[in-house]
Amino acid sequence: MxxxxxxxxxxxxLETFRAETxxxxxxxxxxxxxxxxxxxxxxxxxxxxxxxxxxxxxIWFERMRDKGWTVPDWPREYGGGGLSPAEHKVLRAEMGxxxxxxxxxxxxxxxxxxxxxxxxxxxQKKEHLPKIAAGEIRWCQGxxxxxxxxxxxxxxxxxxxDGDDFVITGSKIWxxxxxxxxxxxxxxRTDPTAKKHDGISFILFDMTSKGVTTKPILLISGYSPFxxxxxxxxxxxxxxxxxxxxxxxxxxxxLLQHERAMISGMGERGVGRPLGQIAADSVxxxxxxxxxxxxxxxxxxxxxxxxxxxxxxxxxxVDLAKAGQAHPAFSSAxxxxxxxxxxxxxxxxxxxxxxxxxxxxxxxxxQGARPRAWLRTKANSIEGGTTEVMLxxxxxxxxxxxxx
Amino acid sequence: xxxxxxxxxSMLRDSARxxxxxxxxxxxxxxxxxxxxxxxxxxxxxxxxxxxxxxGLLVPEEFGGSGLGYVEAGVVMEEIGRTLMxxxxxxxxxxxxxxxxxxxxxxQKSEHLPKIASGSLLATLAIDEGAKHRPLQTSLQxxxxxxxxxxxxxxxxVVDGHVxxxxxxxxxxxxxxxxxxxxxxxxVNPKAKGVAIERTIMVDAHNAARxxxxxxxxxxxxxxxEVDQGAALLDGVLDIGRGAVAAEMVGLSDEVFxxxxxxxxxxxxxxKLIGEFQALQHRAAELYVDIEITRAATMxxxxxxxxxxxxxxxxxxxxKARAGTTATRAVQEGxxxxxxxxxxxxxxxxxxxxxxxxxxxxxxxxxxxxxQLARARGY
Numbered sequence: 001m002x003x004x005x006x007x008x009x010x011x012x013x014l015e016t017f018r019a020e021t022x023x024x025x026x027x028x029x030x031x032x033x034x035x036x037x038x039x040x041x042x043x044x045x046x047x048x049x050x051x052x053x054x055x056x057x058x059i060w061f062e063r064m065r066d067k068g069w070t071v072p073d074w075p076r077e078y079g080g081g082g083l084s085p086a087e088h089k090v091l092r093a094e095m096g097x098x099x100x101x102x103x104x105x106x107x108x109x110x111x112x113x114x115x116x117x118x119x120x121x122x123x124q125k126k127e128h129l130p131k132i133a134a135g136e137i138r139w140c141q142g143x144x145x146x147x148x149x150x151x152x153x154x155x156x157x158x159x160x161x162d163g164d165d166f167v168i169t170g171s172k173i174w175x176x177x178x179x180x181x182x183x184x185x186x187x188x189r190t191d192p193t194a195k196k197h198d199g200i201s202f203i204l205f206d207m208t209s210k211g212v213t214t215k216p217i218l219l220i221s222g223y224s225p226f227x228x229x230x231x232x233x234x235x236x237x238x239x240x241x242x243x244x245x246x247x248x249x250x251x252x253x254x255l256l257q258h259e260r261a262m263i264s265g266m267g268e269r270g271v272g273r274p275l276g277q278i279a280a281d282s283v284x285x286x287x288x289x290x291x292x293x294x295x296x297x298x299x300x301x302x303x304x305x306x307x308x309x310x311x312x313x314x315x316x317x318v319d320l321a322k323a324g325q326a327h328p329a330f331s332s333a334x335x336x337x338x339x340x341x342x343x344x345x346x347x348x349x350x351x352x353x354x355x356x357x358x359x360x361x362x363x364x365x366x367q368g369a370r371p372r373a374w375l376r377t378k379a380n381s382i383e384g385g386t387t388e389v390m391l392x393x394x395x396x397x398x399x400x401x402x403x404x
Numbered sequence: 405x406x407x408x409x410x411x412x413x414s415m416l417r418d419s420a421r422x423x424x425x426x427x428x429x430x431x432x433x434x435x436x437x438x439x440x441x442x443x444x445x446x447x448x449x450x451x452x453x454x455x456x457x458x459x460g461l462l463v464p465e466e467f468g469g470s471g472l473g474y475v476e477a478g479v480v481m482e483e484i485g486r487t488l489m490x491x492x493x494x495x496x497x498x499x500x501x502x503x504x505x506x507x508x509x510x511x512q513k514s515e516h517l518p519k520i521a522s523g524s525l526l527a528t529l530a531i532d533e534g535a536k537h538r539p540l541q542t543s544l545q546x547x548x549x550x551x552x553x554x555x556x557x558x559x560x561x562v563v564d565g566h567v568x569x570x571x572x573x574x575x576x577x578x579x580x581x582x583x584x585x586x587x588x589x590x591x592v593n594p595k596a597k598g599v600a601i602e603r604t605i606m607v608d609a610h611n612a613a614r615x616x617x618x619x620x621x622x623x624x625x626x627x628x629x630e631v632d633q634g635a636a637l638l639d640g641v642l643d644i645g646r647g648a649v650a651a652e653m654v655g656l657s658d659e660v661f662x663x664x665x666x667x668x669x670x671x672x673x674x675x676k677l678i679g680e681f682q683a684l685q686h687r688a689a690e691l692y693v694d695i696e697i698t699r700a701a702t703m704x705x706x707x708x709x710x711x712x713x714x715x716x717x718x719x720x721x722x723x724k725a726r727a728g729t730t731a732t733r734a735v736q737e738g739x740x741x742x743x744x745x746x747x748x749x750x751x752x753x754x755x756x757x758x759x760x761x762x763x764x765x766x767x768x769x770x771x772x773x774x775x776q777l778a779r780a781r782g783y
Contacts, residue, residue, distance in 0.1 A: 276783025291783050301778035308722040308777075309701035316407035316700040323408050333693045394692055395685035399665055403680035 010086075017087055021094045028063045030056035034099045039369060040225070043105045046135025048182050061135065064103035071109055071133045074117070078125055079133030085322045107176065108132030108139040110262040112185050115255040119202075119243040128183075128204070140207070141259075142172040142186030142229060143252070150389050152187075153196045153249060157231060159188035159203065161238075166190070166203065168211075168234040174383065178214040178227035181207050185255075191246050202248035202255075205236040221375040222360070222368070259384045260331040264314070264338030275345065276300045279352035296351060303344055310337055329397040336390035339380035346374040405711075407703045413479055416472075420483040423452060428489035430752045436490060437609035443567055444603075444611040445490040450523055458493065460521025462501045467517035469501075474644060474709040478651035478702065485655025488759050490610050492526050494652070495563040499645045500527035503572050506713070507589060507629035507637040516570065516591075527570040529641065530559035530615055537768040539574065539638060540582055544617065546575035546590060552623035553577070555590060555598075558616045561765070565613025566603035568594055573617070578632050587634040591626045592617070608758040640713040643720045646767045647709050650702045650720075650727035653763050657695050657727075657734035660756045664688070664738045671743075684741060691737055698723075698730040718780050721773040728770030731760040 033056050037043045044050070044057055052058040064070055067081060073088045074080020083091060113132055116125055131137040148155040157170025168188055178184070183206055191199030207214075211234040216224035243251045276291060279300060284292040291297040317334060320326040349370060350357050357374075359365035381387040395401045409417065427449055436444060453459050461477055463469020470476075477498050484491055501520050504513060504527075519525030531539055544557025555575055562571070571592040579586030594601060598620040606612045629637040665688060668679030678684055705723035708716035735757035739746035746753045764770065 274781045274783065276778060276781055280783055285783070289782065290778075297778060297783065298774070300783065301774045304777055304781065305722050305725045305774055306697075308718075309697045309726045312407065312704040312722075313697040313700035316703065319406040319408045323406070325408065330696075333689075333696065336689075337693050337697065388686070391686040391689040392682070394689035399685075399688055399692060401665070401668060401679040401685050401688065402677045403682075403685070 014086055014090060018090050018094065021091055022097075024067075025094055025098060025100060028060075029095075029098060029100045030060055032056035033060040033101055033103075035101070036099070037101055039366070040223075044103065044135070045105050045138055045177070045180070046108075047138025047180060048136070049180070050135065050138070060100075061103040065134055068133065070102075070104040070106075070135065071113065074113065074129065074133060078117075078129035079131075080129075085318070089318065104135045106132060106135065106138065107141055108137065111141060111255050111259050112139050114258045115185075115202075115251050116242065118254060119251045123239075124204075124242060137182045138177070138180060140175050140178045140181035140184050140229075142175055142184045144174045145171060146173050150386055152252070153200065155187055155189060155200065157186070157188050158192065159190050159201060159236070161190075162235075164238055165235045166201075166238055166241075168203075168205075168231045168236060170231055172229040172231075173217075174226045175214070175229040176226055178207070178229045179216055179224075183207060184212075184229070185242075187248055187252055190248075194246065197249045199246055200248040200252065201245050202242045202251040203236055204240045204242065205234065209234050209236070211235075219375070220378070221372040223372060223376070225376075256385065257328065257331045260335035260390070263380060263384045264331070264334040264336075275303065275348060275352075278349070282353055282356055296348070300348055300352075303341070303348060306341060307345075310334075310341060313337075327398055329393050332385065332390040332393040333398070335384065336381075336387050336394070339377075340387060342380050343377050346377045350374050405707050407700055407707070409475075409479070413476060416476055417479045417483065419456065420458070420480045421486070423456065424483050424487055424489050427452070428491075429487050430755055433488050433490055433609060433755060434752075444564070445492060449489075450492055453491065453493065453497075454521070454523025459497050459523040460501070460517075461497055462505065463497075463517045463521040464505060467505075467513060468521040469517065470521075473706075474647055475703070475706045477644075477648055478706040481648045481651035482655035482658075485652035485657075485759075486659040488608075488610075488656070488755055492564050492567075494645070494648055495528040495568070496520055496526050498648045499529045499563075499641060500570070500572055502644045503529060503589065503628060503637070503641045506640055507634075511625070512591065512628065525570060526564055526568045527572065528562055528564045528568040529645070530562045530565065530571050530573045531638075531642070532561045533557070533559060537765065537772055539642060540584060540587075540635070542574050542576055542587055543581040544573065544575045546577045546588060548577075549621065552621060552626070553590065555592065555617045555620040555622060558614065560604075560614050562613045562615050563766075564611045565594075565615055566601050567611065570594070571599075571615070572628060574634065574638060584635040586632050587638060588631050589628040589634045589637060590622055591628055592620060592622060596620050596622070606762060608755070608762040610759065610762060612762075636714075639717065642767055643713060643716055644709060646720050646724040646773075647702070647705045647716075649763050649766050650698075650705065650723040653727035653731040653760065654695070654699050654702050656756055656760055656763070657698065657731045660734045660738040660753065661688075661691055661695055663753065664741050667742055678741075687737060688741075691734060694730045694733060698726040701726045718777060721776040721780070724768060725770045725773035725777070728764045728773070732764060732770075735760045 042053055044061055068076060068079060069081045072081035072083045072091050076082040109132060113129060116128060143152060145155050145157060159166035159168045183204060185204050187200055188203055189199050190201040211232040213230045214227040217226050217228060218224050279291055286292050317330055353370055357370045360368035457470040458480055460469030461472050465471040484493060504516050516525060546553040546555050571594050573590045573592045575588055575590055576586055577588040598618040600616040602614045604612050604614055668684060669677060671678050702723045705719040708719040738753050739757055742753055745751050
């Protein structure tokens with residue numbers, strides 16, 4: 001049903017690309033990489049100190065990197081695959097078809113990259129983007145502070161001008177994997193006299209710089225994915241500011257849209273076994289093959305309806321963006337729904353698992369993988385902007401409701 | 405296929421919206437209800453629908469129709485949902501036209517489809533028998549008699565049943581209630597001996613009827629599709645109807661929501677616009693997201709129907725289930741946020757609540773479709 005001759009040619013080219021991609025993935029994606037990672041240790045994050053957890057992980061990463069498909073839609077000159085939005089959609093669909101996992105997980109890919117592509121100067125793009133694409137540098141995000149959470153723009157970490165440098169003093173909190181990261185993208189106050197949104201700059205620096213220390217925070221999951229990060233007179237060249245000095249809030253907000261899209265995606269892991277079948281393992285089934293817990297079955301089915309509908313909405317959001325019809329605040333809507341849905345998924349998994357899902361330290365439970373993951377999801381509706389902040393953004397920016 | 409309307413589909417939406425908002429705003433439904441209009445819709449408007457090619461939207465071009473797809477039918481249904489326009493479009497142009505086009509033999513198609521496209525034939529599917537939509541529970545009996553069959557039993561919620569020129573009746577020719585095997589669809593003349601039709605005035609003031617068949621004789625030519633093998637045909641036709649009703653519910657939800665948000669921006673209490681209150685802002689934002697997700701799920705289902713009706717069932721179940729819960733929430737919040745005004749008959753919002761309740765029952769409610777998805781996924 002193509003609407004014109006060009007449409008037909010485009011469709012034909014896309015189908016060729018699909019066939020080639022399918023064949024390449026079949027030949028190059030190791031079988032071990034065709035299922036979701038079972039733990040965070042099984043995810044490849046890259047960086048100076050990166051280690052592969054398995055040989056298939058290394059092979060898969062290197063093959064994808066060599067094609068530029070760690071970042072398929074970035075320009076080739078920056079280490080990307082140079083794919084069009086339509087081709088990127090095809091690649092995602094083909095990877096999804098065989099359950100291929102992403103070869104590289106990275107805040108550089110999900111958050112900093114898009115912001116650099118839009119706001120970075122040529123030198124910054126050339127310096128940083130290829131290293132992100134190649135998994136050479138692992139980034140962390142210096143946004144929240146002890147007294148600046150939902151009210152992020154009230155942040156107080158200060159950067160004082162000293163010749164060609166800024167000297168940075170203050171602290172950040174909830175810095176994901178700061179203790180493993182090589183570089184940080186950081187919001188700092190460069191003008192303490194301006195209104196709170198107007199005195200912020202977005203700056204990049206090496207975590208091995210003198211004066212940087214990190215301290216992991218033990219969470220209810222028993223893991224420490226987040227850190228407190230302290231800056232004591234850290235000297236950073238002014239050329240490391242992305243965008244204009246004191247206009248960092250624009251960069252910060254743009255990056256947040258990508259962060260929210262990333263987090264909302266956590267709720268749509270439609271691959272793998274259906275929730276209802278996972279539940280059947282522990283709950284059992286009746287003579288007709290129905291889950292032996294009617295209320296749980298109903299909750300799972302309702303969840304499945306909502307998850308499928310959200311997946312359609314995520315697909316539509318991409319299509320709307322491509323058509324230039326997307327509302328810039330829509331990622332907040334998706335973030336709210338995706339994270340609440342992911343919390344529901346894990347409440348169901350805990351309920352389905354019963355006693356078996358309560359073990360914390362056994363081999364049998366893979367060191368409490370399920371209860372720890374369940375507890376981890378509680379952060380989804382807090383990190384990257386709380387559900388309440390997201391709903392406020394939808395109300396004001398999309399619905400144009402009045403008030404502060 | 406992208407989940408956005410193409411340029412042609414947007415143009416179709418604009419022309420449907422133009423006609424419907426101009427000729428059939430909610431006051432049109434109110435007038436038909438208050439006048440106890442015997443037809444239940446405007447024949448003049450139906451004539452316009454036919455002239456614009458909507459009546460035969462799904463009818464193949466060789467039978468005088470527009471030969472468009474289910475996404476396009478959904479576009480028109482969404483606009484119908486915005487003003488609650490009573491129209492034979494759903495029963496005749498979507499459900500009956502699909503049944504005839506998909507299940508009819510050459511003679512049946514060439515006899516009926518051109519008349520549907522020209523707007524001169526009204527047709528409807530008679531499926532439900534009990535209080536809830538349970539197609540496999542069909543027990544209206546069709547027993548062989550001479551060269552044909554004799555039909556006996558009762559149907560409810562037959563949309564446009566009292567004005568239809570042609571009934572498509574789901575009957576049991578073999579097997580027991582609950583079985584897939586043994587279902588057969590029949591084309592029945594509503595004026596045939598033994599057919600009793602009672603118009604039922606419904607909560608939403610849209611057309612519906614109860615129909616009783618007492619030894620109604622039909623000949624063998626009136627079988628639509630294969631004897632005993634009607635379940636597959638019925639599945640497809642019902643899924644098409646479900647996708648269309650889901651689209652109507654998206655339009656209805658969106659309209660109620662738009663009116664409610666406008667009210668939040670104009671109503672003052674405690675010296676403030678009530679839309680400034682965070683309690684209401686967050687509920688409005690949640691409802692917005694619900695509607696957007698449901699809109700996407702519905703487009704997905706309609707595209708799946710266009711791609712292959714036989715494989716669309718899971719997408720359709722998701723869409724109709726979501727449409728049910730979202731529309732229910734939209735009308736409830738609509739009435740609540742309009743306060744006392746929302747409870748008055750003079751105000752339009754109640755019409756939306758009533759229609760949403762009927763749409764929820766039409767072709768299976770959210771519970772029914774959620775159950776279908778669970779079965780499809782094997783748990």
